[in-house]
Amino acid sequence: MDTKQKLTFILNDADLAQELKDIALKVQNTERITFDEGVYLYEHAELGFLGVLANYIREQKHGDRTYFNRNFHIEPTNVCVYTCNFCSYSRLIKNKEEGWEMSVDGMIDALKKYDNEPVTEVHITGGVVPKQNLDFYAEFFRRTKAHRPGLHIKALTPVEYYYIFKKAKLSHYDGMRYMQEAGLDSMPGGGAEIFHPEIREKIANDKCNAEQWLDIHEQAHKLRMRTNATMLYGHIEQFWHRVDHMERLRQLQDKTGGFQAFIPLKFRNQNNQMDHVPEVSVIEDLRNYAIARIYMDNFDHIKAYWAMISRQTAQLSLNFGVDDIDGTLDDTTKIYSMAGAEEQTPGMSTKDLVNLIKQVHRQPIERDTLYNVVTDYTDYVFDEEVKPQFYKLPVIN
Numbered sequence: 433m434d435t436k437q438k439l440t441f442i443l444n445d446a447d448l449a450q451e452l453k454d455i456a457l458k459v460q461n462t463e464r465i466t467f468d469e470g471v472y473l474y475e476h477a478e479l480g481f482l483g484v485l486a487n488y489i490r491e492q493k494h495g496d497r498t499y500f501n502r503n504f505h506i507e508p509t510n511v512c513v514y515t516c517n518f519c520s521y522s523r524l525i526k527n528k529e530e531g532w533e534m535s536v537d538g539m540i541d542a543l544k545k546y547d548n549e550p551v552t553e554v555h556i557t558g559g560v561v562p563k564q565n566l567d568f569y570a571e572f573f574r575r576t577k578a579h580r581p582g583l584h585i586k587a588l589t590p591v592e593y594y595y596i597f598k599k600a601k602l603s604h605y606d607g608m609r610y611m612q613e614a615g616l617d618s619m620p621g622g623g624a625e626i627f628h629p630e631i632r633e634k635i636a637n638d639k640c641n642a643e644q645w646l647d648i649h650e651q652a653h654k655l656r657m658r659t660n661a662t663m664l665y666g667h668i669e670q671f672w673h674r675v676d677h678m679e680r681l682r683q684l685q686d687k688t689g690g691f692q693a694f695i696p697l698k699f700r701n702q703n704n705q706m707d708h709v710p711e712v713s714v715i716e717d718l719r720n721y722a723i724a725r726i727y728m729d730n731f732d733h734i735k736a737y738w739a740m741i742s743r744q745t746a747q748l749s750l751n752f753g754v755d756d757i758d759g760t761l762d763d764t765t766k767i768y769s770m771a772g773a774e775e776q777t778p779g780m781s782t783k784d785l786v787n788l789i790k791q792v793h794r795q796p797i798e799r800d801t802l803y804n805v806v807t808d809y810t811d812y813v814f815d816e817e818v819k820p821q822f823y824k825l826p827v828i829n
C-alpha cells in the first residue's frame with residue numbers, strides 16, 4: 433500500500449476518533465490544522481497514524497528526495513555570558529580558563545583545513561563573549577569571503593546577534609545589514625528553545641526573548657536572507673508550549689516566507705543543570721517530527737540532526753516527515769556530544785550518509801545551503817564501494 437492508499441484507509445476507518453479523521457481529511461486536502469488540533473495530535477494520536485499523515489505531506493512536497501549537505505562547523509568559543517540550564521556546552525565567563533576562545537586568525541586557520549574538501553558551507557555557532565563582537569565577526573566574514581568566495585557562511589543565531597548589536601548600538605535591521613555586507617549569507621536556527629515565557633524563563637532566563645529572536649529573523653528575511661528555526665523539546669515543557677512555539681514560527685513564515693527548515697532538537701540531559709529531567713523516548717522523537725511536519729505547513733523542510741539523535745533514529749525519521757539530514761560533519765561540533773548524544777565523534781562520510789538514505793528507499797540529494805541540487809546520488813555508485821563478488825565453484829568430476 434502506498435502512502436496515499438494508507439491515508440484513504442485511515443479516512444475509512446470506522447473506529448478512528450472523529451477529531452483525528454477531521455485532521456486526516458485536512459491533510460488530504462492540503463489544509464492547515466489549528467492550534468487546538470496540534471495539541472490534540474500530541475495528546476491523542478498514535479505513532480502509526482502520525483507517520484501516515486506526515487509521510488503523505490513529505491511525499492507531496494518532496495517525493496523520496498532526501499537532502500543533505502557537506503559542511504563543517506567552527507565553534508568560536510564555548511565560553512558564554514549566559515546561563516541556560518539545559519546547556520552542556522558552555523563554560524561560564526567567570527571560569528573562562530576552562531574553555532576556548534578563538535581569534536580571527538585561529539578561525540581562518542580552521543577554515544583553511546577544508547581548502548581541498550568539497551564542502552559548500554561553514555556553520556558557525558557557539559557561546560557569547562564580549563571580545564567576539566561586531567568587528568570580530570565582520571572581519572572573519574570578510575576574510576572568509578576573500579579566501580574562498582564560494583563558501584556559504586551560515587553563522588550565529590539571534591542570541592549572539594542580539595548581544596552584539598546591543599553593544600554596538602545598532603538596530604536589528606542595521607546590524608543584520610552590516611553582517612550581510614561583510615559576507616554573511618544565512619542564519620541557522622538555534623537559540624529558539626521554547627518561546628513561551630513560562631518555560632523560557634526557567635530554562636534560558638537571561639538571553640534574548642521570543643520577540644527579539646523572531647524580530648532578528650524577520651529583519652534577516654527583509655534583507656532576503658534565508659534562515660532556519662529550531663525548537664528544543666522534551667524537557668519541562670507541555671505539549672501546548674510546543675504548539676505555541678510552532679504557531680509563532682508559522683505566523684512569521686506567513687509574513688516573510690524566509691524560513692527554509694524547521695529543526696526539532698531533542699533535549700539531552702548529560703552535563704547540565706537539568707540532569708534530573710528524564711529524556712523522552714525515540715517514539716516521542718518520531719511523534720514530534722511527524723506533528724511538526726503536519727503543523728508547519730508553510731515550511732518546506734523538516735530537518736533531523738543525526739549527530740544529536742543517532743543515525744538510526746535519523747534514518748527512521750525519514751518516514752515521519754523528515755526530508756533533510758544534516759550533514760557530513762567531520763567531528764567539528766562538540767555541542768551534541770557534550771550533552772550526551774550517542775554520537776561522541778560525529779563524523780559521517782558522504783558514502784555513509786548516502787547509504788543510510790538508500791537503505792530506507794529514499795533518494796539521496798546533496799544540496800547547497802539554499803537547497804539547490806549539487807549532486808543527485810540516486811544512481812551513483814561509489815568507486816570504492818564493495819561490489820557483489822562471484823566465485824567460480826569448484827567442478828567435481
Ligand code: SF4
Nearest residue numbers: 512514516519522559
Ligand atoms: S545555550 Fe547558548 S546562550 Fe545558552 S549558555 Fe549555552 S552557549 Fe550560552
